Amino acid sequence: MSWLQRPATATQITHAARLWLYALAVAVMVFLVVPTLLVIPMSFSGAQYLEFPPKQWSLRWYESYFASAAWMQATATSLKAGVLTALLATPLGVLAAYGLQASRTRFANALTMLLLTPIVIPVILIGIGVFYAYVKLHLVNTLLGLVLAHSMLALPVVMMVVSSALKTFDMNQERVARSLGASRFQAFMLVTLPQIRFTVATGAVLAFLTSFDEIVVSLFISGGDHSTLTRNMFNALRDQVDPTIAAISTLIVAVTSLLLVITQALPRAKPH
Amino acid sequence: MVRSSSLPISIRQLTKRYGDAHALDHIDLDIRSGEFLTLLGPSGSGKTTLLTVLAGFTRPDSGSLKFGETEMICTPPHRRDVGMVFQNYALFPHMTVAGNVAFPLTLRGVKGAEAAQRVEKALEMVRLGGYGARGVDQLSGGQRQRVALARAMVFEPRIMLMDEPLSALDKQLREHMQFELRQLHDQLGMTTVYVTHDQREALTMSDRIAVINGGRIMQLAAPREIYERPANRFVAEFIGESTFVPVTVAAGAVAFGGRTLAPATAEADGPRLMMLRPERLQVLSPGHAEGLNLLDAKLNAAVYQGDSSLLQVTLADGTVVGVRCTSLGDSANGALEPGARLTLGLAPRDTVLLPAESAA
């Protein structure tokens, strides 16, 4: 047990004296991760209801998901909306982050705050407000309306991610490029963008996830043919605990984890 | 097409304000074609601002800037055709060495074999021939600086701007690179504007030095004149070590400590500051005083510093002055102990008088 007697920090407090801290920290981490993971084995339950551990293993809930036209259409809508949101919000966010970074005026600061407000305003407000506007504009239950609203919500996320990358980026490189004959646009495309590309990719993934996971606004403005997956899941949750949702949740967790791992692993796979 | 290899630079009334402070205060400056001019000053003096105005990254409030005959003040940086080297090299990490050096050529439409040839020639000029395929992170600090140099030179600019390019290198490498940079300049002949806060570097490399403070040029002259004939107290304090003693000129001579001193240049009557440089003061043995101005002093302490010793002495009027001796030993004055009385000699041409008020 010699490790316990060794000092943990420069203040010479031993590991033994801090064992409670380690236990608590691990407990909290378990609390954060495990509940979501428990859904995974439960989704393979063969019974009518969820149980852990499943007495019978079966794929019936996955089958019911893939066989259902309603679920499939909702999934398709969510995927389409997610991709389109990423395609719209990412360039807009990158441009905005760059433009605001390069201008240091008070007006630029005000614009930054404006573009970050969608995160601060309670989502329910945005939900009903956009719903009301969409009713007037006939955009309710349309894919276009969905993409526009989701892009507005994803924009601050992309901006924050790209801004932080630009802040740590050595702007001298862009200045050198310009002194060597590149216009601002060329300097950005040839020098800056290649170096922040992983951050931009992360921003795009976050934009996709923001749209895919978005529930409150979609609850109001999506419906009918263009109801999102999250909306259908929410309604199913409120009515009864349909085990199909466990299967869908498992798939979502798998895809999200994959995306997370990819964005974390990419920067480390650089060629040199 | 034969290009002349350098351009003169003409700056008129260049002004840049940040709030109430003047980063550049109505600067007038003519830089000769092919000259190596150093902008020397403390941080915040405006020297870097002046350089960035030349490069086009900072837009002044008003003024005129001409490269040769062409007004450039409103031209964006990528059309100015100047080479620039930064303090932190700013090499592109996502390109190889050759990629970095070829970058300006690609932008100018030079590709393929011709570009490769010019890249290799530029690399050879900085003694990095054959390094083209290497990645930037495989290079040492000095090598990176040379790649930055090659990249700035490869498109044969007629003006080169350098912003403290050597300050990130260690002392030995820095001194070596100072010679290399100067050699390259002599070889290629372009007009070079060099920014530094290191006075030794400025004295070593420049044709002329512009000492800058508070957005103004304090003095513009060749290194020797800057060192030996500073125009005002600021320049005298910034370059070399010196102590200042208030004196009065009467009938063209200075009375000090009971003796009469002959100044370096003819002076009108009135109050002055006499500048004393430690290495110009000599400890005299009796009888070796021909032609020298004499100062009585009392020794406080002597510090051995290897290549020389620094004596701390007090003059007749109480001013404490440093005297640098290259040989400290049994002087004819006797063993040098604290309290010993010394006679210091100062050549008239080293007896420099400055305006009595502090620097303009």
Added chain:
Amino acid sequence: MTSASAGVAVDAMLPSAGAPPNARALRSADAWERRRLLGLVSPAVVLVTIIMVVPVAWLFYLSTQSDAGSFSLEHYRRMWEQPSYARTFVTTFQVSALTTAICVLLGYPLAYFLSELPKRTANLCMIAVMLPLWTSMLVRTYAWLVLLQRRGLINSWGMSLGWWDEPLALVHNLTGTLVGTVHVMLPFLVMPLYAAMCAIDRDLLKAAANLGATPAQTFRRVFFPLSLPGLSTGALIVFILCLGFYITPAVLGGGKVIMVSTRIASDIELFFNWGAASALGVVLLVLTTLILFVASKLLRLEGVLRGGGTR
């Protein structure tokens, strides 16, 4: 020819010493460049303005319209008079405050633990914090529903282990709501706090120990005060997000825990009462903004009081 030190002699030589050369051209070039840069930002601004600013402004307007269509403050008056609204706000603040407090109690030790780990291990453990952040909130809420319900995992385990006989009511009440909100909000507290803790110079702790402080004293008098800005930021984020939280309280509260957001949603979905919903929403927004404003002033004040050590 060369000019001497700038100033006296040269000014007199200029023909038009009054007009600064090129000043107007430089100003317009400056303005043009600034306009071009802001132009890059304009598509984003247009999107946000049309999709968010205009609708929310419209809600402000709606809140002042009576059901008959004329200007009236009856919705606000109703909120002031009816006690059920007060209860709703109290519940909302209760849930937000409790969630924030529990997150601080659980999140501070975790953040501290992570900040002490070597970089690579810390990054690995951070995945444990980031994974819930990236996983759909709906999925997480659903997981808790499954765990906490009467025939859920916790109850069936507890009963089969003999810890209790009757299924505990863990969901569709305040308890369930809190479990869910804490689970969602914890990463929002841990991340800024962890960043702040990593930035604390460990040399300061060594200095304190050298000067005679015990580990407990070092923590209490050096580390904890330095971690306060990060903690305050995280707690503020959690509190603000909880005020407007809809999904998790709606599912896990099961209609028993009425927060402002739940009420707004039901006003629209069930009663189509736009006036009441907008008024409620406006009040929520104003409250949120006020809290943000006051808190940011307080936080900056803290930094100044400590001698500007935080920036």
